[in-house]
Amino acid sequence: MAVPKKINIAIDGYSACGKSTLAQALARHLKYKYIDSGAMYRAVTLYAIRHKITGDLPASLLPHLDHIQIDCVWSESGNKIYLNGEDVTAAIRMPEIQDLVSPVSTIPQVRRFLSRQQKQMAIHKGVVMDGRDIGTVVLPDAELKIFMTADLEIRTERRFKELLLKGLNLDKEVIKQNLLERDHIDSTRSDSPLKKAPEARVLDNSFLNEKQQFELALSWVEETLAGKPNFEN
Numbered sequence: 001m002a003v004p005k006k007i008n009i010a011i012d013g014y015s016a017c018g019k020s021t022l023a024q025a026l027a028r029h030l031k032y033k034y035i036d037s038g039a040m041y042r043a044v045t046l047y048a049i050r051h052k053i054t055g056d057l058p059a060s061l062l063p064h065l066d067h068i069q070i071d072c073v074w075s076e077s078g079n080k081i082y083l084n085g086e087d088v089t090a091a092i093r094m095p096e097i098q099d100l101v102s103p104v105s106t107i108p109q110v111r112r113f114l115s116r117q118q119k120q121m122a123i124h125k126g127v128v129m130d131g132r133d134i135g136t137v138v139l140p141d142a143e144l145k146i147f148m149t150a151d152l153e154i155r156t157e158r159r160f161k162e163l164l165l166k167g168l169n170l171d172k173e174v175i176k177q178n179l180l181e182r183d184h185i186d187s188t189r190s191d192s193p194l195k196k197a198p199e200a201r202v203l204d205n206s207f208l209n210e211k212q213q214f215e216l217a218l219s220w221v222e223e224t225l226a227g228k229p230n231f232e233n
Contacts, residue, residue, distance in 0.1 A: 006032070006126035007224060010135035012194065013148030015182045016155035016162075018205060018213065019130040020079075022148070025214045026221065027074065027128045034074045035121050036081070037131030037138065038101075040114050042092035043070045043083045045101045054100060058107040065113050072121065095168065102182055108191040111137075115192075132186050135197035144224040145200035146217060154206050155179055 009032070011023050020036055027034035044061075047068055053060040071082040080089045091097075104110060111133075118138045122129060129138065135145035150158075156176040163170055186194035196202065201220055205213045 005225060007143035007221075008122050008125055008139050008141075009128045009221065010139045010142035010145045010197075010200075011128065011130040011148060012132055012135050012145070012196070012200070013130075013203075014150070014155065014186075014194070015179050016159040017148040017150045018158070018210070019148050021210060022146075022203075022213055022217055023128045023130040024079065025210070026217060028076060029214075029218065030126075030128070030221065032126045032128050033072075033121070034079055035072050035118060035127055035129040036079055037114070037118055037129055037134060039079070039081045039089075039092055040070050040072070040117070041105045041110070042097050042101050043081055043088055044068060044110060044114070045097050045104045046088055046092050047083060048104060049096060049100065057103055058109060061104070061107065062109050065109065068113075070114070070117065093166070098178070102185045106185060106189045106191065111191055132194040133192040135200050136195060137192040140197075144220060145197045146203050146220065147196040147200040148203045148205065150204060151206040152176065152179065 009023075009026060011019050013019050020038075023036070024034050026032065047064065048054050048057075048061055051064065053064065067084075069084050073080045073082065080087055081092060082088065115138050118129065118134075121127060122139055127139075131138065135142055135147070153176075156172055156179060159175050159179065160170070160172050163175070183194075203213060203217060208216070
């Protein structure tokens with residue numbers, strides 16, 4: 001029996017667009033491995049906070065990179081992130097990580113350090129990876145690239161509800177400004193900025209629910225597996 005063809009799927013886009021929700025849904029359906037690249041940056045940030053090396057970035061952090069091992073373990077129950085053998089899946093979602101992850105993620109040496117690991121994780125295909133430079137830098141040869149976007153007000157409301165479920169009742173204007181700042185940092189950094197790959201398919205989910213966006217993305221997967229060219233972009 002022939003082994004089913006597998007592809008790599010790169011999903012990029014702005015904060016609070018539901019990249020991880022879509023990526024995990026596709027991974028479960030296709031029985032692929034899901035890799036949350038953003039969680040890997042959060043893990044490096046957690047390491048920096050724990051070792052009190054947040055003041056003089058990047059110089060204070062770079063000597064520590066050789067001592068950081070990050071592993072992504074994906075199963076039907078969800079994604080787990082390990083930092084030097086410790087499960088830090090919950091710890092990397094704390095507010096203090098959010099405040100520092102952008103500066104850490106702009107450091108070129110950190111990006112190259114994690115990019116090498118991410119490329120290796122996808123070498124055997126069958127990977128869905130989300131982030132901000134996956135289709136342009138990490139997996140430029142990914143067979144399917146999706147760029148996600150949504151209206152800022154809708155993204156703000158989504159992030160507000162997400163934080164509320166975690167017991168964090170933050171002001172919506174604070175959340176909105178945080179998203180704007182993150183968008184600016186991601187889009188203007190000199191090293192691998194957030195941008196749409198020329199061949200990426202744009203998924204604006206401002207008015208799509210999870211089921212609708214999944215069905216649209218899955219149709220693109222099926223077209224890609226069937227070898228149909230993308231005429232949308």
